[in-house]
Amino acid sequence: MKFFDSEYFTYNSNELFCEGVSLTAIKEGAGTPAYVYSKKFFADRYTEFEQAFSKVNHKIFYATKANFNLNVMKTFYDLGSGIDVNSGGELYRALKIGADPKRMLLTGVGKTKDEIKLGLEHDVLMIKAESVDEVYFINSIAKEMGKTASAAIRVNPDVDPLTHPYISTGLAENKFGIESARAEEIILECSRLSNVKITGIDIHIGSQITSINPFVESVIKMVELIKRLELKGLKIEHFDMGGGFGITYNDEIPFSPKELADALIPIFMQVDCQILFEPGRFLTGNGGVLLTEVLFTKSNSNKNFVIVDAAMTDLLRPSIYKAYHHVQPVIKNGSKDITADIVGPVCESGDFLAKNREISECKMGDLLAVMSAGAYGMVMASNYNARRRPPEIIVDKNKYYICRARETYEHLLYDEKIIDELH
Numbered sequence: 001m002k003f004f005d006s007e008y009f010t011y012n013s014n015e016l017f018c019e020g021v022s023l024t025a026i027k028e029g030a031g032t033p034a035y036v037y038s039k040k041f042f043a044d045r046y047t048e049f050e051q052a053f054s055k056v057n058h059k060i061f062y063a064t065k066a067n068f069n070l071n072v073m074k075t076f077y078d079l080g081s082g083i084d085v086n087s088g089g090e091l092y093r094a095l096k097i098g099a100d101p102k103r104m105l106l107t108g109v110g111k112t113k114d115e116i117k118l119g120l121e122h123d124v125l126m127i128k129a130e131s132v133d134e135v136y137f138i139n140s141i142a143k144e145m146g147k148t149a150s151a152a153i154r155v156n157p158d159v160d161p162l163t164h165p166y167i168s169t170g171l172a173e174n175k176f177g178i179e180s181a182r183a184e185e186i187i188l189e190c191s192r193l194s195n196v197k198i199t200g201i202d203i204h205i206g207s208q209i210t211s212i213n214p215f216v217e218s219v220i221k222m223v224e225l226i227k228r229l230e231l232k233g234l235k236i237e238h239f240d241m242g243g244g245f246g247i248t249y250n251d252e253i254p255f256s257p258k259e260l261a262d263a264l265i266p267i268f269m270q271v272d273c274q275i276l277f278e279p280g281r282f283l284t285g286n287g288g289v290l291l292t293e294v295l296f297t298k299s300n301s302n303k304n305f306v307i308v309d310a311a312m313t314d315l316l317r318p319s320i321y322k323a324y325h326h327v328q329p330v331i332k333n334g335s336k337d338i339t340a341d342i343v344g345p346v347c348e349s350g351d352f353l354a355k356n357r358e359i360s361e362c363k364m365g366d367l368l369a370v371m372s373a374g375a376y377g378m379v380m381a382s383n384y385n386a387r388r389r390p391p392e393i394i395v396d397k398n399k400y401y402i403c404r405a406r407e408t409y410e411h412l413l414y415d416e417k418i419i420d421e422l423h
């Protein structure tokens with residue numbers, strides 16, 4: 001089998017460490033399953049992205065949907081990032097870390113009145129509208145509140161991001177944004193509303209995109225649109241090009257921020273706007289693992305199974321996208337490789353972390369690390385089968401911190417009660 005080794009998750013005398021802390025020590029202190037993140041990874045990726053675009057006026061808004069642990073959010077915020085929030089709940093979490101709403105973007109294809117009001121009450125930098133209806137709705141709410149809303153309009157550039165269909169968002173068939181062909185007319189119409197100021201154009205073409213071309217294609221289209229709007233007298237202050245920058249889960253070779261910058265900066269230079277980015281996965285994905293213990297192993301005539309204590313309820317991506325997450329033992333013990341399905345305890349055949357995967361033979365009590373679990377891991381966890389969601393741990397050099405404890409059985413009953421009249 002292959003072993004993934006990086007500066008952040010590395011084997012030290014055959015034992016896997018996160019920065020300076022062994023994963024075995026974390027298991028002893030926090031149990032399994034558990035998410036473990038490297039703070040240095042987050043900081044290094046943020047700095048890498050930030051520096052790549054230093055030649056243009058830009059700002060990163062961390063897409064907190066990828067990992068909304070308060071300490072992860074705060075790590076990026078303290079480095080200078082803004083926060084892209086996709087719901088009232090994410091906005092609430094951003095407020096909880098003390099984030100300035102002027103460093104927040106409010107995103108979402110279907111915001112409720114309450115969510116728009118919340119964004120307006122706090123004066124977020126921009127509310128990104130995804131339909132004409134929504135712009136009019138924002139306008140009427142802002143009017144009621146005696147405010148002028150700063151808004152961006154999300155345009156669907158109709159380019160193929162060449163990624164998993166469930167995470168592709170920039171094709172005409174997807175639900176996101178307004179139609180590119182009518183964008184100029186719609187944006188000009190919306191700019192005449194009394195209580196909305198259109199300050200931005202926004203795109204987000206999909207996620208886990210590993211080729212630069214779809215970005216170049218859509219940025220060219222949007223820069224042309226911005227020029228046309230400016231000729232008609234509408235100055236666009238922000239061009240938000242979303243996130244979607246792919247990472248290596250297995251053998252993908254994505255572009256680096258520097259390569260992306262080299263391709264995009266000359267196009268950005270044609271307009272005078274601040275460029276906004278909303279990376280989520282790039283900043284967090286390979287900075288986390290899901291630590292899990294082998295409960296049992298078994299074999300039948302044609303398959304080996306490794307049954308672990310983590311499940312689809314902890315990491316959903318393999319089940320819903322057939323996503324690849326590398327799985328490797330915490331202790332390299334030189335045992336022979338086998339091919340196995342690595343499965344969880346949930347009552348579904350779809351509950352697997354890896355299928356037909358080459359892995360060193362393991363036994364009850366062994367620890368495994370499910371790699372690349374820092375993005376869209378814990379945030380997509382659920383309580384199905386009344387399982388408690390796992391803890392989240394951040395390692396900073398030689399110390400680890402339990403930033404969110406494992407849920408208790410009481411958490412599972414939150415505000416749920418037996419109603420006597422019903423029985």
Ligand code: LLP
Pocket residue numbers: 063065066084107167204206207208242243244245278279280281282317375376
């Ligand atoms: N901005 C917007 C408007 C988005 O919708 C997204 C992700 C991002 C930024 C951040 O994209 P990123 O840089 O992380 O690719 N659950 C899926 C991913 C869904 C992404 C949804 N939107 C997964 O596990 O792969």
